[in-house]
């Protein structure tokens with residue numbers, strides 16, 4: 028089978044993308060699997076990988092249109108552009124972050140063209156799928172980036188310093204949402220010497236927060252629960268209000284607040300409103316990881332820093348550009364692990380097997396159907 032790796036930045040919707048779905052190391056592994064690998068010119072440039080390095084690894088380099096026309100499997104960091112659609116072969120396999128809940132028109136077009144679409148976001152969070160879990164590999168790096176951005180914007184240092192000139196107290200960091208990104212933000216802030224408090228509606232994470240040296244803020248919201256896949260459930264209006272009220276004093280007391288709360292397949296919850304922002308001290312910093320998908324913080328703008336009542340609100344945008352090399356390495360490994368799992372070693376074919384739990388959940392279009400029940404319901408508005 029022929030695999031083509033696109034240069035995502037050539038799609039105007041993702042012009043600032045620096046990641047790539049392959050590295051020379053994963054190209055060699057894919058070739059060992061029996062795949063023929065072609066890379067779009069400059070696909071690795073944002074991650075400091077040259078076309079020559081890809082060639083030395085055994086790939087050929089070509090234009091996007093030619094590569095897509097010939098490919099059986101097309102690898103994206105993000106997803107196809109409209110221009111790519113007309114070049115995709117019927118029955119081609121597209122793999123990438125397809126944003127299935129919010130990119131309905133694209134998913135429907137892929138389905139109409141009988142393309143098999145494997146959406147990275149839909150890979151289950153199971154032990155077996157861990158090595159392919161790009162949501163986690165990328166969220167982990169985003170957690171680190173958020174702390175670095177906040178630290179660079181704060182007029183304080185993070186660690187305690189006792190000097191003959193005086194003692195500097197450690198900065199106070201409050202992390203709301205302790206999933207993969209939040210836990211890495213906690214660990215990074217602790218490494219830099221900050222005093223860290225965290226909160227999550229899933230009480231089970233309290234132990235993980237404490238094992239990283241953070242303190243867990245206890246808020247009694249009653250039953251909050253989690254889905255069978257371990258995702259947070261949406262709170263009732265009463266619980267939402269209770270959380271907003273109970274967090275206020277911790278937020279007002281913090282130098283940095285980092286929000287990472289997400290709800291699978293839905294808009295993220297608003298956790299900080301303008302009234303709470305007004306309670307924070309001037310010069311403090313808020314980083315909103317959910318800015319791109321609707322925001323945890325009222326008024327945040329993805330990719331921008333806005334100042335509200337003297338508080339800098341950083342809306343996380345293209346965070347991966349600051350750690351593009353590592354983000355590419357991790358994502359390329361996830362994709363390579365996925366292909367190693369599902370390409371038949373004897374025939375060299377990618378086997379679409381809906382009895383496999385990982386493929387059953389992550390393949391969202393196949394043979395002209397939208398084949399994920401959750402997505403079909405979502406598109407119908409259920």
Ligand code: NAD
Nearest residue numbers: 152153157163204205206207227228229257259287288289
């Ligand atoms: P996520 O990105 O979906 O959300 C981030 C965090 O926000 C979650 O911890 C969630 O509970 C929290 N949250 C939601 N609403 C909130 C609110 N109102 N206030 C505060 N916090 C709120 O989370 P994620 O990092 O993708 O992790 C989701 C789940 O998947 C977790 O249970 C995680 O342990 C699990 N997971 C499992 C595996 C695996 O088994 N291989 C891998 C990664 C993650």
